[in-house]
Amino acid sequence: MLRSTLLAAASRPRLRRWLEAAPGGRAVVARFVAGHDAAAVVRVAEELAADRLRVTIDHLGEDITDPSHAARTVEEYVKLIDSFREASVAGRPDVSIKLSALGQALPADGDAVAYGNAVQVCTAAERAGATVTLDMEDHTTTDSTLAILGRLRVDFPSVGVAVQARLRRTEEDCVRLAETGSRVRLCKGAYAEPPEVAFQQRTEVDQSFRRCMEILFGGPGYPMIASHDPAMIGYAQALAERHGRAAGDHEFQMLYGVRPAEQRRLAAGGHTVRVYLPYGVDSTAYFLRRLAERPANVVFFLRSLTGR
Numbered sequence: 124m125l126r127s128t129l130l131a132a133a134s135r136p137r138l139r140r141w142l143e144a145a146p147g148g149r150a151v152v153a154r155f156v157a158g159h160d161a162a163a164v165v166r167v168a169e170e171l172a173a174d175r176l177r178v179t180i181d182h183l184g185e186d187i188t189d190p191s192h193a194a195r196t197v198e199e200y201v202k203l204i205d206s207f208r209e210a211s212v213a214g215r216p217d218v219s220i221k222l223s224a225l226g227q228a229l230p231a232d233g234d235a236v237a238y239g240n241a242v243q244v245c246t247a248a249e250r251a252g253a254t255v256t257l258d259m260e261d262h263t264t265t266d267s268t269l270a271i272l273g274r275l276r277v278d279f280p281s282v283g284v285a286v287q288a289r290l291r292r293t294e295e296d297c298v299r300l301a302e303t304g305s306r307v308r309l310c311k312g313a314y315a316e317p318p319e320v321a322f323q324q325r326t327e328v329d330q331s332f333r334r335c336m337e338i339l340f341g342g343p344g345y346p347m348i349a350s351h352d353p354a355m356i357g358y359a360q361a362l363a364e365r366h367g368r369a370a371g372d373h374e375f376q377m378l379y380g381v382r383p384a385e386q387r388r389l390a391a392g393g394h395t396v397r398v399y400l401p402y403g404v405d406s407t408a409y410f411l412r413r414l415a416e417r418p419a420n421v422v423f424f425l426r427s428l429t430g431r
């Protein structure tokens with residue numbers, strides 16, 4: 124109930140504006156967001172590098188309805204990626220992009236606009252020795268996102284994609300995606316989805332997550348396990364051992380501000396760990412999805428609003 128209310132709020136502009144104006148609201152958001160501009164997020168990436176933590180950086184924003192906003196998002200990504208050359212970040216940096224921020228939902232030619240914009244981001248990333256991963260949004264966008272991934276990978280084979288264990292289709296998608304050179308980020312899925320397309324029970328989602336991991340670890344691609352759940356992380360480690368995968372053949376990913384001690388512990392133990400690092404001013408939808416994932420975060424947030 125609380126989860127679906129928060130997820131619905133993420134797409135309501137008035138509620139989003141209220142949250143931004145609420146006393147203490149911005150301070151709590153800052154726990155999950157690495158700053159407002161490229162310089163700030165790169166500074167955080169450099170700090171994380173001291174603990175051997177790699178990054179994937181997300182410029183916040185989604186569901187744009189104006190092509191000029193998409194063009195500005197591309198400019199922002201190119202500026203960010205160009206700044207990687209002077210920064211000392213760990214490993215090969217990655218950027219996460221939401222195709223809805225690049226024009227996917229535009230009524231006319233949304234897919235073509237998003238593809239063209241993604242090509243510009245991928246070109247900049249290739250120039251800087253970075254990689255690009257496509258975030259996965261709600262289920263109405265999955266086919267379009269996977270089709271755009273296929274087109275992008277013709278020229279940029281290292282482009283990765285996120286898939287969501289919550290969706291019933293994802294096991295089959297994993298079978299198709301687990302090929303040589305593919306980078307697949309498996310997550311549980313952050314969107315409220317209807318029962319026709321998605322598992323509703325936590326145990327079903329976890330079982331699906333395990334089945335998808337078995338497919339990805341058993342294939343020739345590069346699995347990226349995006350979860351804070353100790354049970355999923357433990358199972359991934361067991362699968363890596365079973366399939367003889369070294370630390371460089373797969374990675375763990377977690378969100379900035381969530382289980383930071385565990386992130387450092389895994390990295391210190393020799394695992395490849397990447398932190399998803401969002402930045403920008405349009406942080407509310409992202410923040411509400413994080414609240415929906417964990418009731419304790421809601422309590423923390425309400426306390427900060429009331430100053431207690």
Ligand code: FAD
Binds near residue numbers: 417
């Ligand atoms: P859960 O079962 O939700 O949580 C397990 C435990 O982790 C909790 O008990 C708690 O201890 C801790 N935890 C989890 N979430 C939080 C939180 N917000 N705050 C504090 N503690 C928490 N979703 C998409 O739909 N599309 C994407 O492209 C996408 N990309 C992602 C990229 C990364 C790197 C990560 C880590 C997640 C991504 N997600 C994405 C979100 C994901 O789908 C889940 O909603 C989120 O990760 C919570 O699921 P979990 O696997 O951590 O397990």
